Amino acid sequence: MLLDYDRLGWLRAALAGFTALVAAFLLLPVVFIVLLSFGSSRWLAFPPPGWTLKWYQELLADPAWIDAALTSAKIAAMAAILAVLIGLLASFSLVRGEFRGRQLLRGLLLTPMVLPVVVFAIAIYAFFLRIGLAGTTTGFVIAHTILALPFAIIPIATALEGFDKSIEDAAIVCGASPLQARLRITLPSIRIGIFSAAIFSFLASWDEVVVAIFMASPTLQTLPVKIWGSLRADLSPVVAAASSLLVGLTLALMIVTALLRRRLSR
Amino acid sequence: MTANALRRQSFAGLPAGSGGALPALTLVGLFFIVPVVALLLRSVTDPEPGLQNYAALFGSGTYVRVFFNTFLVAAVVTAVTILVAFPVAWMLAIMPPALGSIVFGIIILSMWTNLLTRTYAWMVLLQRTGVINRALMGLGVIHEPLPLINNLTGVTIGMVYIMLPFMILPLVGSLRAIDPMTLRAAALCGASPLQAFRRILLPLSLPGIAAGGLMVFVMSLGYFVTPALLGGTSNMMLAEMIAQTVQSLLNWGLGSAAAFVLLAVTMALYAIQLRLVGAKRLGGGL
Numbered sequence: 001m002l003l004d005y006d007r008l009g010w011l012r013a014a015l016a017g018f019t020a021l022v023a024a025f026l027l028l029p030v031v032f033i034v035l036l037s038f039g040s041s042r043w044l045a046f047p048p049p050g051w052t053l054k055w056y057q058e059l060l061a062d063p064a065w066i067d068a069a070l071t072s073a074k075i076a077a078m079a080a081i082l083a084v085l086i087g088l089l090a091s092f093s094l095v096r097g098e099f100r101g102r103q104l105l106r107g108l109l110l111t112p113m114v115l116p117v118v119v120f121a122i123a124i125y126a127f128f129l130r131i132g133l134a135g136t137t138t139g140f141v142i143a144h145t146i147l148a149l150p151f152a153i154i155p156i157a158t159a160l161e162g163f164d165k166s167i168e169d170a171a172i173v174c175g176a177s178p179l180q181a182r183l184r185i186t187l188p189s190i191r192i193g194i195f196s197a198a199i200f201s202f203l204a205s206w207d208e209v210v211v212a213i214f215m216a217s218p219t220l221q222t223l224p225v226k227i228w229g230s231l232r233a234d235l236s237p238v239v240a241a242a243s244s245l246l247v248g249l250t251l252a253l254m255i256v257t258a259l260l261r262r263r264l265s266r
Numbered sequence: 267m268t269a270n271a272l273r274r275q276s277f278a279g280l281p282a283g284s285g286g287a288l289p290a291l292t293l294v295g296l297f298f299i300v301p302v303v304a305l306l307l308r309s310v311t312d313p314e315p316g317l318q319n320y321a322a323l324f325g326s327g328t329y330v331r332v333f334f335n336t337f338l339v340a341a342v343v344t345a346v347t348i349l350v351a352f353p354v355a356w357m358l359a360i361m362p363p364a365l366g367s368i369v370f371g372i373i374i375l376s377m378w379t380n381l382l383t384r385t386y387a388w389m390v391l392l393q394r395t396g397v398i399n400r401a402l403m404g405l406g407v408i409h410e411p412l413p414l415i416n417n418l419t420g421v422t423i424g425m426v427y428i429m430l431p432f433m434i435l436p437l438v439g440s441l442r443a444i445d446p447m448t449l450r451a452a453a454l455c456g457a458s459p460l461q462a463f464r465r466i467l468l469p470l471s472l473p474g475i476a477a478g479g480l481m482v483f484v485m486s487l488g489y490f491v492t493p494a495l496l497g498g499t500s501n502m503m504l505a506e507m508i509a510q511t512v513q514s515l516l517n518w519g520l521g522s523a524a525a526f527v528l529l530a531v532t533m534a535l536y537a538i539q540l541r542l543v544g545a546k547r548l549g550g551g552l
Contacts, residue, residue: 019357023368026427033386102284115302116489142297153290243386250379
């Protein structure tokens with residue numbers, strides 16, 4: 001009865017205990033970093049000798065951190081928009097196209113997700129050095145769009161596969177043009193997939209470190225590059241404050257996602 | 267019929283329905299394929315045509331040790347991840363959904379939290395004077411701080427932490443797909459729980475374990491951030507070496523050769539992965 005929750009006997013207690021431990025392990029760094037950011041010790045002593053908000057004040061008073069956050073948001077938003085648009089078009093032909101090499105094309109478009117980022121990072125860096133895009137916002141957006149594309153294609157293609165195409169055909173038979181049918185019937189039906197695609201591609205760019213380290217210039221830094229630099233220099237509590245704000249953002253994003261999914265799927 | 271005919275005409279001259287992929291194909295072709303191929307060419311042309319970069323790579327004890335370390339870390343991380351993920355996935359597959367959704371929430375929160383944030387937390391937790399050492403000493407388990415960071419232990423803890431969601435989530439899917447009746451039948455026929463586990467549950471979940479394990483292994487092979495921050499100089503991994511060779515030493519030829527080795531190994535394993543799960547289900551853990 002190994003797959004029957006109610007008849008597992010003593011094993012259930014063991015599995016549940018282990019699962020709780022792993023959940024605690026997964027939660028530990030996230031909770032720890034938030035607590036640490038309010039601690040008053042510059043040397044990150046824990047438990048902290050007192051509580052303070054000074055690391056947040058230091059963080060918000062430093063224009064370099066604010067600039068980095070704004071740069072990240074701008075690049076991630078552009079990369080997400082591009083990845084969703086290009087991914088949407090590509091998904092239609094990957095799911096519905098009838099041509100040879102469709103599977104090959106799918107594999108090719110998903111490759112940026114599998115290829116070690118460091119290989120892509122030095123390849124695109126060398127390429128951009130040559131064509132003068134290294135250290136530019138355009139270069140950043142192009143590189144991040146490529147990395148985000150698989151994260152846009154997978155949820156959209158999955159949603160499109162689950163959509164009954166005969167509904168779209170019915171609209172066409174009733175007089176809609178193919179474009180109208182797609183825009184007014186198909187797109188609204190796969191909106192959850194499109195929405196997930198937007199979130200995932202945004203995160204893929206927002207959290208990206210490796211390409212960013214190569215692409216960054218003294219005047220163009222994303223948030224991960226700024227954190228990376230601080231981590232290499234020292235373990236300042238200001239990084240804990242920045243990290244906690246990122247955790248807060250993640251939580252907010254998760255809640256918005258859950259709420260929107262519930263509303264959209266109604 | 268009319269609808270299909272209309273759609274077929276919409277992109278004259280192109281194979282049916284392939285037009286939509288053109289922007290993606292252009293982007294990936296121009297800014298992914300071209301740069302990667304150019305990089306590979308560089309490994310046999312920089313500083314002069316020939317295979318000297320590969321000779322240097324495989325002829326030097328330092329670089330061979332980096333290869334060995336990379337495979338060692340990836341293998342250890344994969345093994346530990348599978349062992350930890352299996353019981354959790356098992357529990358999640360059969361747990362009442364209300365309770366399970368809390369665990370799923372924690373998994374997603376950890377997975378979505380910024381990678382550097384998580385790694386930074388482990389840097390602070392694992393350091394000599396960190397919470398873990400202090401707690402163990404306080405409990406009297408150890409008397410001297412354990413070296414938990416800048417070595418294999420640190421990398422393993424940090425990487426397993428990152429990889430767990432990628433193993434648990436697909437595994438839950440493949441465990442849920444197993445018909446509980448097969449196990450009920452085994453019990454009816456007199457199999458002990460251990461026998462049922464070894465001869466039914468484990469073999470039936472093996473494809474899921476293999477697919478997830480291969481994905482974790484491939485991801486670990488090319489990982490850069492966590493090994494660079496939690497690992498030591500004596501067990502540098504391939505990705506960090508490639509970045510350093512290019513960024514600090516400006517040795518593009520050698521860096522490209524190392525990148526090609528990493529790419530070849532990854533793509534070979536990716537091909538096996540595709541065979542195992544099919545291109546469609548790749549990334550299903552999203």
